[in-house]
Amino acid sequence: MSVTNKPEAALQMFDEGAVTHACWSCGDMRAAHFCQSCGKLQPALPTDYFTFFGLPRKLNVDVAALENEFYKLSRKLHPDLYARAAGQERQWSLEKSSQLNDAYRTLRDPIARTGYLLKIEGVQLEEQSKAATDKARQTGEEKKQVIPPELLEEVFELNMQLEEARINKKMGERDPELLREMEGTRNDLQAKHDALMDELHGYWNEWDALPEDADESLRKPVRDKMVGLLNRRSYIRNLVRDVNEVLEA
Amino acid sequence: MAYSDKVLDHYTNPRNVGSMDKNSQAVGTGLVGAPECGDVMKLQIQVNPQTKVIEDAKFKTFGCGSAIASSSLATEWVKGKTVDEALSIKNTDIVRELSLPPVKIHCSVLAEDAIRAAIGDWKKKNGVAAQAEAHAPMAKAGD
Numbered sequence: 001m002s003v004t005n006k007p008e009a010a011l012q013m014f015d016e017g018a019v020t021h022a023c024w025s026c027g028d029m030r031a032a033h034f035c036q037s038c039g040k041l042q043p044a045l046p047t048d049y050f051t052f053f054g055l056p057r058k059l060n061v062d063v064a065a066l067e068n069e070f071y072k073l074s075r076k077l078h079p080d081l082y083a084r085a086a087g088q089e090r091q092w093s094l095e096k097s098s099q100l101n102d103a104y105r106t107l108r109d110p111i112a113r114t115g116y117l118l119k120i121e122g123v124q125l126e127e128q129s130k131a132a133t134d135k136a137r138q139t140g141e142e143k144k145q146v147i148p149p150e151l152l153e154e155v156f157e158l159n160m161q162l163e164e165a166r167i168n169k170k171m172g173e174r175d176p177e178l179l180r181e182m183e184g185t186r187n188d189l190q191a192k193h194d195a196l197m198d199e200l201h202g203y204w205n206e207w208d209a210l211p212e213d214a215d216e217s218l219r220k221p222v223r224d225k226m227v228g229l230l231n232r233r234s235y236i237r238n239l240v241r242d243v244n245e246v247l248e249a
Numbered sequence: 250m251a252y253s254d255k256v257l258d259h260y261t262n263p264r265n266v267g268s269m270d271k272n273s274q275a276v277g278t279g280l281v282g283a284p285e286c287g288d289v290m291k292l293q294i295q296v297n298p299q300t301k302v303i304e305d306a307k308f309k310t311f312g313c314g315s316a317i318a319s320s321s322l323a324t325e326w327v328k329g330k331t332v333d334e335a336l337s338i339k340n341t342d343i344v345r346e347l348s349l350p351p352v353k354i355h356c357s358v359l360a361e362d363a364i365r366a367a368i369g370d371w372k373k374k375n376g377v378a379a380q381a382e383a384h385a386p387m388a389k390a391g392d
Contacts, residue, residue, distance in 0.1 A: 125285055126355050133340060133358050133365075140336075142369050143362055147282045155289050156280060159311040231284030238287040 033073065033096065041082070044095035048120050049103035056212075059117060059204035063108055070104040111233070114200065114226055117207075121219070123227055146231050155235050158185065162239075165246040179247065186243045189236055196233050203229065252314050253348040259318035264325050267307040269293040277371025279363040283355050288312030290320050292363035294327060294335075296371050301331045308363070315353040319343050319360035332368050332377075 023035035023042065032054060033042060050057050053069060077100060082093040106112045129146070136143035145152065165182060168175050206222045252260065268291070271278045275295050282289045288311065295305040306324035310317045322343055327335040343349070343357035371377075 129283070129285075129355065130340075130358050133361055136365055137336075137339065137361075143365065145281055145362070145366075147284055149280065152280050152282050152289060155282065156291060156309075156311070159289060160309075163311075234284055234287050235282070235289075 033077065041077070041085075041089050041092055041096070043088075043092050044099055047099075049106050049116060050120075052099055052103045053107065055107075057117060057120075058208040059114060060208050061107060061113065066104065066108055070100065070108075073100050110197070110200070111230065114204075115230060118223060118226060118230070121223060123223060125227065125231075146228065147235065148232075151232060151235065155239065158239055159242075161185075162242050162246055169246060182243055182247055186240065186247065189240045189243065193233070193236050193240060196229060196236065200226070200229055200233075252318075255347050256314055256318040256349070259321040259347070260314040263308075263317055263321040265305075265307050265321065265328075266309060268309060269295060269305070269307050274298075274374060275371075277367040277369070277374065279366025279368075279370060281359055281362040281366055283312070283316070283359045285355055286313065286316075288316045288356070288359060290316060290359050290363050292320055292323060292360075292367050294332075294367045294371060296332060296375075298375070301333070303327045303330055303332060303335055312359075313353075313356065315347070315349055315356040316359060318347055319349070319356045320363060322346060323360040323364055327364060332371065335364055336368060338364055 023038060023040060025040040026035060026038040032045075032047075032052065034040065035042060048057075053066065055061065074097070077093050077096045079090065079093045079097060082090045085093075106116050132143045135141065147155075161178070161182070165175075165178055168178065203222060203226050207226070210218055210222065269276045269278075271293065273295075275298060277294045277296065279292045280289070281292075290308065290310040290312065292308045293306065294303045296302070297304050306327050308320040308324050310320045323338070326338055326342075338361060340354070340357040340361040343360055344354055347357070349357055
């Protein structure tokens with residue numbers, strides 16, 4: 001079984017040479033996955049998904065190119081290729097294949113990618129919420145909800161309607177007026193969802209335009225906007241799902 | 250997910266589900282959400298203007314079993330307390346009572362937020378000095 005992969009040609013966007021260490025086998029410098037000199041598979045390092053693909057921490061990603069890279073790496077990292085390799089290489093190919101799948105699944109999806117970037121940038125939504133409640137308790141100040149009140153009202157009202165529609169459905173009643181209203185609601189929600197995605201792309205551009213060494217005072221405002229947007233979106237997504245469920249015959 | 254018996258009890262037999270007239274002077278309404286899971290919780294209190302005792306409480310929650318149980322328990326606990334006493338209810342008390350696992354702690358935070366928001370609304374309506382309204386919002390997240 002051959003593991004003599006040719007040294008990687010320099011990639012335009014997938015800069016695998018970005019991470020270099022000494023190769024465990026020949027001692028020469030290597031890229032993230034294979035030694036640039038001898039082509040040997042390298043150990044799986046704890047790394048973020050962007051780095052795994054040799055990508056900068058930017059949010060506009062060429063998904064078609066990512067897919068190509070994924071398939072290319074899948075073939076080259078496949079455990080079958082290492083079935084008769086040394087134990088450690090076999091293990092690394094397993095680990096790397098699993099990293100590759102996780103990284104690809106996360107980065108190809110716009111929402112998962114954004115959420116992941118926020119996570120590795122240190123955003124902890126739940127911790128923030130708890131901390132804000134603790135502060136409200138101590139100071140008597142009102143905790144500002146991360147979701148705008150108008151949206152919460154709307155979500156609440158829609159949930160009331162959905163509940164009624166579900167009960168009707170269970171009883172085998174189809175109230176045509178309520179269903180018509182729900183159709184309209186679905187279209188509204190879809191439009192809202194689309195508008196949110198446009199807004200998100202705007203924030204991606206803001207984020208990607210930040211210089212590499214931009215400090216916290218520049219990064220935080222963009223991050224906060226994305227956090228707020230993901231929060232609003234998760235409500236809209238749930239409602240779309242629930243409305244569709246009710247409208248299903 | 251395995252729910253504790255107390256969660257199941259509140260979930261299958263929720264106390265004080267319903268709504269009050271949010272325009273009533275004696276009613277405070279708190280509407281809060283937990284974006285992580287898309288829950289939304291409304292909690293309302295009816296306060297005696299003389300004694301400031303919460304005489305009734307209602308809730309309606311759309312969310313998981315733990316969120317429903319947390320808000321159901323919250324309405325039970327606030328009833329009979331003065332508004333100031335009710336403000337001392339902490340999310341950790343709810344966690345303990347319902348044996349909520351770590352992944353469901355945000356449900357208890359939501360319930361505490363709902364109590365605070367309802368009391369804040371009542372205070373605002375009734376001109377009770379609340380520091381809350383004098384201050385600018387503390388977090389800008391979610392703009």
